[in-house]
Amino acid sequence: MAAETQAATPAAKAGGPNHGLRIFLIWIVLALAADLVLWFVLGPHIPPGRLGSAAQGQQFDNNVMIAMSAPVLVLVLVYFTYAIVVWRRRPGDDADGPPLHGHSRIQALWITVTSVMVLSLAAFGTYELIVPYGAGGGEGPSPIWNPPGAELTAAAQQRPWAPGHVLVVQVIGQQWRFTYRYPGLGGFETTELVLPVNTMIQFDVTSIDVIHSFWAYQLGVKADANPGVDNVAYTKTQHLGRVTVRCAELCGLWHGAMFNYGKVVTVPQFQAWASSTSVALADVTKLLPPYSTTYDPTEIAHLGPVLQKLGLTGAGGGYYPPQDPSQP
Amino acid sequence: MAIETEPGTTQHPGGGQPAGGAARRPWWMRPAIHTGLIGAVIGYAFGHWLGNLIASGYQQVGTSDQNDTAIVLGYLFMVIGWLAGLGVFNDLFKQMAGRRLAEAENGNGPGGLAQYFRFHLDHKVVGIQYLVGMIIYFCTAGLLAMGIRTELLSPVHHVFSSATYIEIVGEHGTMMMMLMTSVILGPFGNYLIPIMIGSKRVAYPRLEALSFWLTPAAFMILLSALLLGGFHMGWTGYPTLSIQDTSGADAYAFAFGLMGISMTLAGFNILVTVICYRAPGMRWSRLPMFVWGILGTAVMMALAAPVLSGGMYMLLTDRTVQTAFFTDQLGGSTYLWEDVFWFFGHPEVYILALPGFGIVCELLPVFTRKPLFGYKVAAAGMIGVTLLSFFVWQHHLFDSGINPDMRPLYMLTTEMISIPTGFIFLVGMGTLWKAKIRFTVPMLFCFAFFFNFLIGGISGVFNSDAPADVTEHGSFFVMAHFHYTIMGGLIFAFMGGCYYWLPKMMGIKLNEKLGYWHFWLMFLGFNSTFMPLFAVGWLGQPRRVFEYALRLQTLNDWVSISSYVLGFSILLFVINFVWSTVVTRVRETGNPWESRGLEWQIPSPPPAYNFEHVPVVLSGPYEYGSEGSEPVADLNPPVGVLAAAFSGSETARAEA
């Protein structure tokens, strides 16, 4: 910059380039460009996709926050770059800068704008959390934001399921596997997550040993699996497709290997799968403890070896020999 | 009593009398690190024996083939033996016996290199001890991170077994999170705060020295977990995993709890020092911003760290004497742990941010040659972060089901914390306005701090949004976020502080050319390592896994290779540190940065008791550019001025 008019007084506006205007112009152009590109080009590809309604809601949230934060990011970066380029010390210039201690209008403006942004983001987040029934996150045993037809007691969950209604799927976490129990379809338990399309799913997540976290990525669902707690989460399946399930809470040696895959299929396909699986597992289902929202592995530990032999786990007490995890 | 009222009388940290001519014993007979180690070995053997005596009949010990009681008691007596061997309790017993405290025995005399290996009551010695200790801890934990990245080079081929991998992850996380809380408060806070506020000493030199000597114990105990089979629950130690885990979990809980005590003591000492030991004229409105930052940190440490120690104690009793705080079937709850842990854990992450804010606010005026823009805004930002930090912890538990209906509340408090954080950016940007920026190495680290913390802060807003957090929670996105704030913020500020203050603390300037290399490699290596991890997390990779989706291998490999560059840059720093302070030793005793800070107005390194006379502070530390502004302090005030200043405060105290 050739403009070397160094006004040493605080009233430095007179003479010299109008730095504020320059920064503002560069910022507004770059911020607008960034927002347009991010919203229209990158936006549709932002994770976690649109297979579940909760996932779609999260994608929308991410996009709104990207659109809001990009101008902030651009402003700070433009300002710092401008400062580094323009306000660097010239060789041989050992003088001090102008003694500006503050600027009350700019300070008030900054505080007002950031406060308004932050508060509106909090209001937006609250709306996006409550309206889509908890946005796919775990809501504890008795959620107050739930869809019509939600089944919150073990008895209600065991009423036969019909297409169009909320489908209850119990997820049982244990080291190092998730199993799924379908109380509305006879109460069988499988290692395979199969879901009907265009259906509101209610996951009832629990654990029989340590804390896990059930993360169905494409559905936008994450709910901690706590021992002795029923943690409910909602999402609506919107397309056919594959679902990746990973454990998202460190649960021991093979936490990294605790994943499997599920699928969203058509309603007739789902019904066919459910009835055939129900029949195939009928012998095992008889051995399982009665359906419940949580299980106490110490009470049913004698079933463990039986079920291990049958290749089934979870509700029946899992892989553990009775004294491990050691209970006093 | 705040400050010695008579200028010229020497103050004795710890209240000891001047040396009474006691003959010095040979070095190996005086308490130091070697006697501490002997004490530790004896203590462990005794504690282990005692634990076996008490607990070998427990049913749990019989079935599990491990005696946690013996291990915990071993650690307990080991720490007592270590401290006794260091001579921590000597003065206590001497005073109880009515004997005079000889200064030489306290380690207060002038004493070369040996003094750094002893329990020493001079805050400047403790500061250097902390500095070297922190660099060692940071590098150890950093090497473990290299191990993690090496394992993640391939999604299917494994360098480590799954057990070893989880042990490395846990050691890296715990070591960083427990010891780096003191990475700035320990060295720079202890060394510089008394000098910056014009005091000859700290309030509680014994607590300060004790807070340091607990850190090597915590470090060694944490590492010893590897000998006991490691621990497999990460740094958060969630039960019931941490209750069923092998004996390594005892080491985790004991070390972390011990470090909680160290943090409490360190924070309490700084807190009282800043409030009570300011020189006359050092008003709250003239307090350097670094002191404000450390003050906020000290408040959080003093209030949050005791909760950590309590939680760790509960975990240890669950593991040994079979209490059931966290066992669901016996009336306990894993939620209790999550609450207690994060009630500490969230203030902690601001313990890991605020000192960095302090350093950049302190350095910017010096290298822009301008007053700090909006001093009150900066102080308000730090106070705001300190207060809000105690009201956000449930955002770690958005998906846990603990209190789902309160998520909007915690979303609000969490997002509100970006308002005071934004103040720091306003202050930084305002200070740069029409500045005369000097691109020294410390200034480059300040710029990098703002860049990194900007990304860390904005990604934090994504995490605070409960719906978006459903995907991000527990994924690499969160991991990248907090590495941007802690590594990118705290550690970059620490490095800036090293280059800036080492001439003050050691009278030696670090090599500048190596410094520029270090900076650029670290800045590029850091961003190249952690920027892609946002994408990795968003694309579905959970934390602490050793197997991941094949399609994410390219990104993971990029990150791993960048992390080696980052590691190399830290190696350059260590080389620079050792090369400059041990080999070349280029003296720098003046005020190389032409700073107005009070600490730069006295010789480097500062003499014993810092100031010959208690200074009278005349103006703020950032009055650059004002013609004829007063010097920052009168280092040799006329006796009348001092007396007047003190009589005012004395009467005020008498009236209160």
Ligand SMILES: [Cu+2]
């Ligand atoms: Cu798991």
